[in-house]
């Protein structure tokens with residue numbers, strides 16, 4: 317069954333709803349974003365979440381020591397590197413790594429084979445925004461990435477298109493953020509429920 321990552325969590329209520337509806341991973345953004353959480357905020361939310369749920373810290377070209385500190389202070393147990401972090405940098409950490417690639421065309425996936433990460437997350441390229449764009453990319457390109465390992469499909473997913481994305485790309489997981497929001501960082505309960513139901517129905 318396709319796993320589900322709900323990203324951009326900023327509130328305990330949203331985290332608990334996502335778990336109740338069946339999310340497998342929750343994402344906490346430490347990069348510059350309207351969905352950014354403080355260390356204290358993330359730690360407070362994570363303390364309320366069952367152990368079985370993956371808690372993913374999302375980073376963007378952060379210094380090694382910053383990431384180490386967040387791991388220590390919050391209890392995140394997955395690392396998502398969303399920038400131009402090198403394979404060597406990703407291997408410095410003991411936690412499982414999700415390396416993100418922002419897909420514009422085939423060339424965006426060059427270098428993917430150099431990483432030895434747990435999973436690859438494919439997100440949409442946007443010239444000004446690193447993530448949470450609400451835009452999809454050409455899902456046909458996901459097949460190339462799948463040759464290298466497990467993939468997570470991200471970027472512009474919502475209750476209308478998630479089944480098609482799963483059907484076309486057969487991912488390990490799907491990732492959603494703005495497609496289930498009322499406003500950045502504030503999730504819409506009903507949209508979240510419907511998204512998860514649709515994703516689980518595939």
Ligand SMILES: O=C(O)c1ccccc1NCC(=O)[C@H](O)[C@H](O)COP(=O)(O)O
Pocket residue numbers: 323324343345347348349350351374376398439446447448449450451470471472473491492493494495
């Ligand atoms: O979501 C953000 O604001 C963000 C900002 C900077 C780096 C990464 C960010 N998000 C990472 C994610 O994993 C999002 O879930 C992913 O970009 C998909 O977002 P959306 O298109 O809104 O579903």
